[in-house]
Amino acid sequence: MTDCSDNDIEVLDDMSVMDESLFDGSVYESDEGDDVYFDNVEAGSSNKKSYQVDFISHSTQDLQDTQDKQINQVSSVLGLQNIEAAALLRYFQWNKEKLFERYTEAPDKVMKSAGLKSISEPSSTSSTTTTTSNSLPLKRVKHQYTCEICFDDDADMEFTALNCGHHFCNTCYEHYLRQKILEEGESRRIQCPQDQCHMVVDEHTISKLVDNKIKLRYDRLLNRTFVDDNDAFRWCPSPDCEYAVECHIPSVSLISTIPTVECGQGHKFCFGCSLSDHQPAVCSLVKKWLQKCKDDSETANWISAHTKDCPKCQSAIEKNGGCNHMTCRKCRYEFCWVCMGPWTEHRSSYYACNRFDEKSGTNARENQAKSRASLERYLHYYNRFANHEQSAKLDQDLYKKTERKMQEMQETSDLSWIEVQFLKKAVDVTVECRMTLKWTYAFAFYLEKSHQTEIFEDNQRDLEMATEQLSELLDKPLDEENITQLRQNVLDKTVYVKQRREILLDDTLNGLQEGRWKFFIEL
Incomplete structure (x- = not known):
């Protein structure tokens, strides 16, 4: 692990041109004055850091294409129609290996369990009705049908029946599907309206019976079930975002990895728990910390530290006067x-009262002292956690100020709009580091004291100091005569802050995977 002292900070501040190896694709100013701006490192690329994971962002169309590809593959291998292959994949939650294994052993049993017509089962549709697939809307030709919902048997009515042979008029069928899709949010296994019938209504039948609005809702629900059923996919938790992320991280790895991913809209979140990025704290630790912050346990700690129980009725009493x-x-x-x-x-x-009773007083005073010490320790870490969270929110206001400063800088100097983007990126880095620092305090709260803890705290301190210095630079009013110097200082400090964050995250992750960190809770 690399450590930097305060002297390193001053050296970096004075540097006019920094070594290219420090940038890792961030910002580099060449001798010719050409700027290479901060490009996000793609997960899976050669520049991937040790604390980053491989992932793929999927749009709605990407998800549909992925499903179609798997459906075509299963259809080709098993010799089934695409509609049947899709139903089987949804039944097996898109686990193709399990599907192939079970289908090879007992195809009829698998088809029946999935709500489809068995391979050896003849179609129950009468020869006097027109049909071209497993289940299509049927128009009565010679036989008189009676709808099993409304019991109407008008000769001009059109009926629909699956291979189970249960006939319903199209009006009742459409109403049934509308209720299932719009009100119940069902899509994966909409079954025949007949009671106790498990035949699944296929996509083709639904397309024939419902209007475009319901069909669109149905397709969206199918996409959602595809993601929900697949352990390697997660929906982006940001409101109104329809992107999903694919990441093949097993759940057992979550005690030593924080799988931070990013959707196609730039929203970062943890693939393991769907919370916002919480590096370097693992998911289970984050869950315990958030629960602790919400819990009444800390209220109980305060009561224990600041109140006493009535010797007679044991009611908690707070002293509110000098007497x-x-x-x-x-x-x-x-x-x-x-x-x-x-x-x-x-x-x-x-x-x-002036005499100390060793026997009666020791335990009470020790318990109260322990409660007070526990409370003070918790407040130490919580106050810093909350402070960085609040600072990150306040830094969000910097974006508006920074945009105005960028416009002013462009007007008062020969810098182009692209060349003043370094200010916005500096704010991005500041906010990102604030969130990282916030979670370092949750991580440190559960750490047992050791030499390794001191190394972690040193890295935490260096990142905190550098972040504050960058924040101060961004808060400075614009001086037209020193724009060039300000630009260089911000560029240098931004790169240094990014480097300090990478060092902290890299060392923390390696410590988790090597078992260097000891916690006083079970992760």
């Missing part, structure tokens, strides 16, 4: 706040 003569509001018992003895003894020859 030590306490009267419990619940049972009206009078006692001394200092020694917890009866107040009556404090007006007689039995007064002994």
Whole structure:
């Protein structure tokens, strides 16, 4: 692990041109003055850091194409229609290996379980009705059908029946499908309307019976089930974002990896728990920390540290005045706040409040001291956690100020709009580091004290100092005469801050995978 001292910070501040090896695709100014701006490192590329994971972002169309590819593959291998292959894949939650294995062993059983017509089962559709596939809308030709929902048998009505042979008029069928799709949000296994019938209504039948609005909703639900059923896919948790991310990280790896991914709209989140990026804390630690912050356990800690129990009824009492003569509001018992003895003894020859009773006083004082120490430790880490969270939110306001500063800089210098983008990127880096620092305090709260802990805290300190310095640079008012120097200082500091973050995350991840970190909780 690399460590940098305060002297390193000053050296970097004074550098006019930095070594290219420090940038890793970030910002580099060549001797000719050409700028190479911060390009995000693609996961899976040769520039991938040790704390990054491989992932692929998928749009809605990408998801549909992926499904079609798998459906065509299964259809080709098993010799089935695409509609049947799609139903089988959804039944097996898109696990092709499991599907092939089960189908090879007992094809009829698999087809029946998935709500499809068995391979050896003849179609129940009468020869006097027209049909071209497993299930299509049927128009009565010679036979008189009766709808099994409305019991109408009008000769001009059109009926639909699956291979199970249960006939329903198209009006009732459409109403049934509308309710299933719009109201119940069902798409994967919409079954025949007949009670106790498990035949699945296929996509072709649904397309024939419903209007475009319902069909669009149906297709979206199918896409959602594809992602929900597949452990390697997650929907982006950002509101109204329809991108999904594919990442092949097994759940057992989540105790030593923080799989931060990014959707096609630039939203970063953790693939393991779908929360916002929380590097360097693993998902289970984040869950415990957030629960601790919400829990009433800390309220109980405060009560234990700042209140005492009535010696008679055990009600919690807080001292709200200078007098030590306490009267419990619940049972009206009078006692001394200092020694917890009866107040009556404090007006007689039995007064002994000034004497310490080793046996009775030690445990109570030790327990209260422990509660107070535990509370102070928690507040130390929580206050810093909350401070960086709040600072990151306030830094969001910097974007508007920065945009105005960029316009002003462009007007008062010979810099182009592209050349002043370094300011926006500096704000991006600042906010990103704030969020990383925020979670370092949750991580540190559960760490057991050791030499490794001191190394972590040193990296944390260096990143915190560098982030504050960059934030101060961004807050400075624009001086027209020093624009060139300001630009160079911001570029240098931005790169240094990014480097410090990478060092911290890299060392933390390696420590997790090597088992160097010891926690006083079970992850």
